[in-house]
Amino acid sequence: MTLDTLITNARLLLPHKGLTDGVLGIKDGRIAVIAEHKADLAAREVIDCQGLWLLPGIIDPHVHFGFGSPETDFETESRNAALGGTTSALSFHRSKDIRDSFESARNLAERQSCIDIGFHFGITSHLHVQTLEEISTRFGVSSYKLYMMYKGAAGLAQGFTDIDDGLLYSALRETARIPGAVLGVHCENVEVIPVLRDPLRAAGRDDLRAWNEQSPDFLEAENVHRVCYFASKTHTPVNIVHLSSREALDEVRRHRQRRNGPPIYVESCPHYLFLNDESPAGPYAKVNPPIRGQGDVEAMWEGVLDGSITTIGSDHVPRKRATKDKNIWAASNGFPGTGMILPIMLHEGYHRRHIPLSRIIELCSANSAHIYNMPNKGSIEIGKDADLLVVDPDLEKVVDPATLESHADYSPYEGMAIKGWPVRTLVRGRTIMQDGRITDEARAHPGGHFLRRL
Template identity: 35%
Template sequence: MEFIIKGGTIITSTSSYAADVYVKDGKIAAIGKNLPDDGIKIIDASGKYILPGAIDAHTHLEFPFNGTMSADDYFAGTRAAACGGVTTVFDFVTQKKGQGIREAVKPRNDLCAPKACVDYSFHVALTDLTDDVLEEFSTAADAGLPSYKLFMVYKKDGLMMNDADIYKALQRSKETGTLIAVHAENPDVIDLNIDKFKKEGKLSPWYHYLSRPEAVEAEADIRAIHWAKTLDAPLYIVHLANAQGMQAVKDAVNEGYEIYAETCPQYLNFTSDVYKREDGRNFVCSPPIKGKESQIALWQGIEEGYIDTVATDHCPFKQEQKDWGKDDFTKIPNGCMGVENLYPYMLSQANKGIISFQKAVELCAENPARIFGCTEKGAVEVGKDADIAIYDPNIDFTITNAKMHSDCDYTIWEGTKLQGYITATYVRGQQVFKDGKFIGEAGFGKFIKCQPRPIA
């Protein structure tokens, strides 16, 4: 398959320029003006932007949690991704006790491969950090699995890693070119707060936020950063949502340490006031959406370059599942949708002048590709995979669940007005989305083998 996208403006993380893009055999074969086009299919992108497909570095598809399963399987979740200009997703595999890293990934890959509509890779959430698992960091990285997540929370669920585990994992990551990510919250304070609120009969979604307020996340952020600094090892903080943690990241980066911060669209668009709404249970996620001060700090972190990626933590549950906790916030499955909204939301913010289009591409495509070793992804460049989103800045789009492509039966983004929208998505040169309609197919997506980091 070959075609030329003509008349558009290419956006990179540092520039924008008018040029045509020649795609052949799934790759970007040439970029320039007046490319030879005899007998080649022409895609007219006049007045539109040609962007690298987004990489959502944080999703939970077919994810068992709180006694249920997230609403999107690997087909529905990657279909929604395609329709939002996301061409690669990173899903999380949770290691079971006694499993190795590659052993944990294999059944998830077997489940994903026949369903995925876009390309995919995995982060492995480690729960049993044995000596054998630490030894496997090197061979797992060589197999394309160089990133591991540690939970600093969910002690009662058997997921939490203690400080010694974090220290050992960071130490080993430095030796193997792998990257440790942390979900940073303090479990003991959370459990103390929950017990107090339950005894007082304070069970509305508002108390989900009050049980895990800013300081609960910030303390764990600071602790994880401290261990990374002690070892001079890189660290990636997932779904950063609080002002104090943001400041700790800034301080560490300014001191010369390799600390990466990811935040999510829900933290940028909403505040903790959503938990006072009648549908507040639909917004329950962990860490919870924080107050206005934290939201302002995150946007400032983006502007100043201390937020490296925006990803979604896409983990939707249907209304019936969320309603389990309508009278008790502790029973609400934690998670929100977002994979289809990530790129359109950030690009709309660019269209409104809040950030630049270059910054949106940096946060949603180029940085995640660089940080996680997706060498064929993340940019409209010759030799890269032809993962391309075409964006029309002149479309006015209002998000409704009826327009979305998830299997969830509502969206927290209902009624959100966007300036501009994705009109086409290509994965390795294959069009998977066109003018509001999914036109991809299950099983087209392939596993992306990520590259380990250089060892100092």
């Protein structure tokens, strides 16, 4: 057999083995051979890793492509993702009636994206719940998100009229009926926020810590309890997305002690592991839930180590700097970050905190592949998609938004020196990034696939 590509002189991160010296062969976009260095193999292309790491591609389970430039986001943001080693991403799709809107979104993603793209459905109405099985089966989507922060007046401001505890319970019950499905929930008690926010604004506060104080940890934890409790009554797998605080994580730990309870997954984000509410990024780091204090940052790393946190997602939103150049109350929510997952986890986790590399890849790739029904992704094994990263763990670069390809023209990490970057990104065996730039071939022919997961 002549391979399409042979990757030599690599240190491969193999499941249950750690970094292992060897070679890897790719045929028809999949991993066909894993062998020792001395193996005699023929290939049309040879990539010499020169002793660098070969890791599975990162799976980002939480991006908002289309919230910056709807016409071009899948192009720019997939490039941004690939620069940092993200080879698959799950974006959110919501509309009044998903039956009428989804195909155009999927087609746009397939035309523009250079990485593989899947979707979650945003549940904002009873119509979405009533049609959930239909749209899931028809479009191959097995995961959803409900936004507790859009209850009441906050929801009306966004045009949502149905979001309440009844919708949460109905969505949980319907999700439980769909094999392999999971419901993600944004947990913040938005009804209490104005009670805390208004005095802060009246006092003239305009700092990142004020944003934390207007939606403190216990408002997140209260909603986490509600979601987990309802999930136990409906026997529904749930995912607490972008969890940010010790108190909320402790609620998950408490509910996981229930005998025969449903799975409760926890996603956190690089910014909750790396930034705190004293960050000089100010409004550029405004997000929901808020960036917390350093104590909560430490709690997130404890969750990484003890397994309480299941996945890492970026919560990437690619809006322009102009939407942030305002006071903390008027600045837009969210910021770009999908291409920063691996660099931050290597810099802060592997180098500074000595988190095992295998644990980082579990969080950033393998676990998402399992939870979100992507059996061909997430690890270096024969037969799986050749989504691979050549990584230089000692390469240090300063974050510069001008080089990141995103529609967003800023980063909350800009100016920071980060150690540990991919120098080559392959999606299904095809190089789409090399030495910090998207290849000309990937620009001309993006080639990303839609990830059907149900």
